[in-house]
Amino acid sequence: MDIGLTTLREQDIAKHVATAQSLLQRTSFLISDGAGKSKTKLAGTKRRFVSTVATSGTKRAVDVRILDTISAVHPNDSMLSVEQHTLAYRLRRSMAVGFAVQDVFARQSELEFLTAENRSSPLSGDKATRFHKLLAASAFITAFTTASYILQTMESNGDAASDFPDVEFAFETPQDALKALLYGLDQAISGAPDDAQLLTRATGFARHVLDGLLARKARFPELASFEETHIRLDADDFELNGFDVQSRGRRKPLVMTFKKPDEVVGNHIAKYQSLRLAKMLMAYDFDRQLNPFVELGGFLFTFIGDGSPGTGKTTLIQMIAGLVNDYCQTAGYTFHYENFGVDQISSYQGKSGQNCRQFVSNVLDPRVIGFGTVDDIDQVAAKRSDERASAGQHEITAVLMESFSGANTVIRGNCAFGMFSNYPENVDDALRQRAGARWLVDGPQSIDDYIDIYALLIGDNHDVKLGKHQLYAAQEISRAVRSAYEQHNEPQEEGLIKVAERFNENGGKLNTLADIGTYLHAIKQAEPRFTGRAIKNITDAVKMRAMDIELPDEWFESPEIFMHKDYDTKLAMISELRSPITIDMMIQEIHRYADSEFRYTDKSDDAAVERIIRDQRVRERAAVEITTLKDKGHWNG
DSSP: OOOEEEEOOHHHHHTTHHHHHHHHHOEEEEEEOTTOEEEEEOTTSSOEEEOSSOOTTOEEEEEEOHHHHHHTTSTTOSSOOHHHHHHHHHHHHHHHHHHHHHHHHHHHSSHHHHHHHHHHSOOOHHHHHHHHHHHHHHHHHHHHHHHHHHHHHOOOOSOOOSOOOOOOOOOSSHHHHHHHHHHHHHHHHTTOOSHHHHHHHHHHHHHHHHHHHHHHGGGOGGGGGGTTEEEEEGGGTEEEETTOOOOOOOOOOOOOOOOOGGGOOSOHHHHHHHHHHHHHHTTOBTTTTBOHHHHHSOOOOEEEEEOOTTSSHHHHHHHHHHHHHHHHHHHTOOEEEEEOOGGGOOSSTTHHHHHHHHHHHHHHOTTSEEEEEEETHHHHSOOTTOTTSOHHHHHHHHHHHHHHHSTTOOOOSSEEEEEEESOGGGSOHHHHTTOSEEEEOOOOOSHHHHHHHHHHHHOSSSOOOOOSOOTTGGGOHHHHHHHHHHGGGSOOSHHHHHHHHHHHHTTOOOSSHHHHHHHHHHHHHHOTTOOHHHHHHHHHHHHHHHTOOOOOGGGGTSTTTTTTSOHHHHHHHHHTTOOOOOHHHHHHHHHHHHHHHHHHHHHHHHHHHHHHHHHHHHHHHHHHHHHHHHHTTOOOO
């Protein structure tokens, strides 16, 4: 059973803080003397003396004051260090969260009802047995949650020791379970030489506890109902997915195949804007947490790339990521690249949206330079009108729409998001319009493009002559882009061509802002999806063209020249290169954007027509086969 997403509230945790605080300050725990272990290690070993006298039936109480053990790392300092305070605070909060999650389990099972009934009069018989089994299961969940919280919310450097003491688990009540955990943790961190080892031992012990708990899970069949539970605490970025063990790992180094710009053939405008985007991101100022391109205009926050399969969308992603990664290594910045794909769609209610929100948060992190991609977005995010799509796909659509252009969206200029699709007409209209730029990724087009790409892919391990061709001359970026932009002086798609023809027949000319507004209104009448958001995207693209400046390569060869300058200096350096906005820029960007909308509409209509034709052909074929079967006497319909 999928119980779905449960969000913990602060008031649910706050009512357990006093109990957690008392356990933190002092608690008593009964330990077994059966092992007969001495507290003194044998000289030169990590082993302890084991008595030959059997004392397995005896118990003794030990006093656990874990705050004293934490403060003992620096015995001459009466004030806790940041690391010591972090452990103490996280430990208290982990126990309070453990109690709160135990409450969730109690509500989902009979435990809450049986507990109330037991308060009024002691239970007996089968009810008492059931009550004690559920109470033991709740103790297990409390200990598991507490250890998971420590592991997920605390970071440590170095490897933890592997010789942690065995945990004497106690499952009579949730408090007994935490007393056992505190006793074991007290032993694990005792004698830590410094703060680093303190945190390392704490997180290592938490994982040790989880391993021990999972080894015992089969003893508690009552835990089955908790297996499918998904619990989230947004304030601490903590979550439980049943009994899956998760930890907050360090950022892994980026591993992917990077492409150089000269390995991208065709796609001239997309390639050109990719190069600009990589340099734009590097203008971000970490102190001010702002990018001059955001203030001056022209920063590309979101874009969508569409084209047929095999035209180079993946290559563009690899090229952008490679450029930004190289620049970040030069500047000493952290670069975070992440792709959100179909594997992030979850069967848990609310989990897909949570995965998507985490993806967006990771890329938006103001402490890094980020680049996030959603490949095959038509499969990942569903149209809101698509009833066949899963709930997870609809959750992702909602999160992306709110993140890319919502009331709380803050664009700092440290990251960009790219959506890519072979079938952009299948993307929800409102989500697609949140893409500030449209990149037509149509691959190689001219004869020169095809010669260049074949020569590039075949390599040099042959003796075949090149022939009459200047290799890669057609890929010279400034010439190719100028030609590509000039193509948009006139509309390309049939629907927009008709609008332009009617506009020109009525004496329309594009010389003033009034002329452009009239032209945009004519486009709106032909394409209802050409809304105010489309106008904003066009004006943003025009501003980007005005900021379409060539940041010198020398600025990125050494961080001191540009990347490590203060914000005001960066702003001044970029402002000097800005160019004026022209009427040609406006016309070209109107046609580029409007062409894409008409292209998406035409593709959608063509797909619908083909589907109707195919269905009709199937019906006609079925009718012929039915007639044949009837003639042979084989039809029993």
